Amino acid sequence: VRIALDAMGTDGAPGTEVAGALSALSELDPDVEILLVGDRDRIRAELPPSGGYPEGRVRIVHAPDRILTGEPPATAVRRKPGSSIVVGMRLQKNGEADAFVSAGSTGAVMASSLFLLRPLPGVDRPAIGTLLPTAGPPALMLDAGANVDSKPQHLVQFARLGTIYAQDLMGRVNPRVGLLNIGEEPEKGDELALAAHQLLAASGLNFIGNVEGRDIIQGACDVLVCDGFVGNVLLKFYESVASLIIQLLRKEVQATGSELDLEEVFRVLDYSEYGGAPLLGVNGVSIICHGQSTPKAIRNALGVASRAVRSSMVAHIARELAAPTPPSPEA
């Protein structure tokens, strides 16, 4: 398994990426290799001296340029062929890598995935899947922001993509699919939700119905589908609520001299535990990380990439999405 890692993506690049990569190598199977993509000299400066790491499993691929967060993604991808994102994605396109992981501009990773890897047949709009912490095991929410103004059939595609991811990477058997909505009854919701509900009910997937905002965190479903607008709002809100609460608590814990171990309590809310968010539905493995990723988050994202490759997730998706809709039991 060869994973290309954009070494220039995080706020602490390339040190964070190099640290995450070395940590991943010590955990992942010995056949995993990591290609560090970015400024050769700066990456080299972060690597330990020779002998201090498994040199045979690390390779630097020089990329002189870098796409910044503010740049319009599609334009940046076209104009910066030497950027770490484009160089790294090309490694996968050309068969020199099996996966690409980046904490750089989400828009640019998406654009380069669409341009270079291309969507799989049967997928109109690849979606970003992200793990939401719940009281139980995490739920996969998609789309977390790759698309807006989704049509009902896109939500069904998201459900199919998410079902495969939940099976192959999250170990869920017959994953429960929920539709994010504002009421439990099928007749609740906006036009999109009403139509998507009908399609999902007839999809052959394990559709459990509508899931409200309050049900998510109770672990009501394994796969939660929604348009990328509401998904993105929700994701960013969740991240910020957790951090506000920890901030409030930290003050109080210090003031009272309490021995409460906040890290332990909030491990469940810690995004870095979950690693990156896959862009599902493209012909390849493309994992998007937060710009504020820690080495642990990078390590976990590399783990996700490795499992996606090993489970042949992409072939699995291609098979399921290209297949004609299964006949109904009555047919």
Added chain:
Amino acid sequence: VRIALDAMGTDGAPGTEVAGALSALSELDPDVEILLVGDRDRIRAELPPSGGYPEGRVRIVHAPDRILTGEPPATAVRRKPGSSIVVGMRLQKNGEADAFVSAGSTGAVMASSLFLLRPLPGVDRPAIGTLLPTAGPPALMLDAGANVDSKPQHLVQFARLGTIYAQDLMGRVNPRVGLLNIGEEPEKGDELALAAHQLLAASGLNFIGNVEGRDIIQGACDVLVCDGFVGNVLLKFYESVASLIIQLLRKEVQATGSELDLEEVFRVLDYSEYGGAPLLGVNGVSIICHGQSTPKAIRNALGVASRAVRSSMVAHIARELAAPTPPSPEA
């Protein structure tokens, strides 16, 4: 100030409502009267013996019927003229009360507000405003679920309604209006957000631009406008995140014997502090409470109703919304 209170709305009705009403009376100005609307005998059974409360400020208005949460709102309102919601709303329509507060079916309170009070001229769709806790003072989000599939001009109306509420009831001067969106730049968002951004920028309101999920909790704005679908998802999600976190912490606090005062830390997240959510844009004061409201939440909702009446909020809204759009500075 005469406030009609649906005494049959909460899960603990009518005891919760009666307790909340008596608590409000001891806090609010002596000219505030409360009309308890519901089953006469059951309400009477909850009241203290004669002399134990300010009898001159409490009146029972008998309503033999009750609308249940699952009932289709519009039908229920038509078919149950003797329900506490319809009887209470009629008191306001007929000038026997200045406001109505209910923790019953949100849909039925909305439907009866629209049928009996009617929307104000210039308001296409009344919206539910709800206070979101933030690191600073709370923000008013609307619409929290009265409407779905909003058009751009509706979001501008929500912004006008919210601005007046923030001025009159929240004490904000020149309230900052934000548009809930998935990026800061004006060219980010779905079709609705893109068009609403343009209209808001030209509205003459104090529009500060797009607000992302992560900015809400930092107190980025006083008034946050969005379609009721995303607003409702967000609100329910927020309520549930807070309760999950408190649940996680409580376990840990007990395990460690910590002296952390959770109530104190999370007062900021406690919805009952904020009382009810106003339905803004109707010709009257209609305050919607959570079905799980405590006496404290009812008390605070009665306080909101009293302040809305006293500040002549409805007349203020009527004046502003009926007024032609102010000419641009260049005109």
